[in-house]
Amino acid sequence: MLTVPIRQLGESERAQVERVLDRDPYAGAQIAERVAAHGLNWWRSDGRIFGYGPGRRVESLIWSGAHLVPVCSTPAxxxxxxxxxxxxxxxCSSIIGRSDAVLDLWDRLGGHWGRARDVRPHQPLLVADRDPVIAPDPEVRLVRPSEVDALFPAAVAMYTEEVGVSPLLDDGGRGYRRRIVELVKGKRAYARFVGDRVIFKAELAIATNRTTQVQGVWVDPEFRGRGLAAPAMASVTRDALRRVAPTVSLYVNDYNAAARRVYARCGFVSAGSFATVLF
Incomplete structure (x- = not known):
């Protein structure tokens, strides 16, 4: 029997939820975006939010849906x-968030849920709040709705390389394509084209009033090592700061030294560490 102060949260506790999310706007960004769009009535979205705290006070949160995301999660x-x-x-298909909470969760859940496909225990969380000092690439721009067919193969290549499985497996890629279309329509997808070929891409996967999170950064393998990534990311960062949110955040695999150098050149600084468990 559950003997701890934990409960599913509803709309009446929205103000408390928003206060917790505001304490960690980077780890809580995914949940904050969903709460702003759907509220806390779980049947209106694709997951549930649970809160922890004595009495009616909420001190810690976890989102349980396609991803499991703890926010301000104390050891208790x-x-x-x-x-x-x-x-x-x-x-869930993954557990994502601050590394201490994610790794503790996985230590406790692994015996119930079986083996993970991959565990990434240290992913530097990086944040920028001002324009990069390096010159942006003027050829990096927002993708137009008519260019989704050109962007989609690059997005599939990025996802497969990063996650280790193809997004085409479950439903032929229909759901993933819908997500790409949504980002393009929302003016949150960037690319550099050579003719009809995408050689750089990145998306603002999450946007809140505190931050926008960059994901899906990819350079065509043929064009890697040519110094293209840093000016391209400078363009994305500059536009996102001016048009979307007061900070730009992202997390990166610790072993990806080349990407970390690019982000450092664009002015990103450490805001802690994430971890990801993939199923």
């Missing part, structure tokens, strides 16, 4: 979330 809260979720079948 992490133990409580694991106790609850370990009694249910796994529905």
């Amino acid at each position: 809260a992490t133990a409580a979330f694991a106790e609850l979720l370990g009694s249910e079948p796994r529905i």
Whole structure:
């Protein structure tokens, strides 16, 4: 029997949820975007939000849906979330968030959910709040709706390289293509083209009033090592700061030294460490 102060949260507790999310706007960005769009009535979205805290006070959160995302999760809260979720079948495809909470969750849940496909224990979380000092690439621009067919193969290549599986496996890529179309229509997808070929791409996968999170950064293998990435990222960062949010954030695999050098040149600084568990 669950004996800890944990409960599913509803719309009446939205103000408390928003206060917790505001304490960590980077780890909480994915949830903050969903709460702004759907509120806390779980049947209106694709997941549930659980809170931890004494009485009616909410101190820690976890989003349970396609991803499992803890926010401001204390050790006691992490133990409580694991106790609850370990009694249910796994529905998430990944656990993402601050490394201490994610790794603690996985230590507790692994025995219930079986082996992970990959565990990335240290992914530097980086943030920029001002224009890069290096010159932006003027050929990097927002992707137009008519260019989705050109962008999609590059997006599939990036996803497959980064995640280790193709996004085409489950439904032939229909869901992933819908997501790409959504980002393009929302003016959150960037690319540099050579003719009809995408040689650089990046997306603003999450946007809140505090930050926008860059994901899907990719350079065509043929064009790597030519100094293209840093000016291209400078263009993305500059536009995102001016048009979308007061900070730009991202997380990167610690072993990706080339990408980390690019982000450093663009003015990104450390804001802690993420971890990801992939299923």
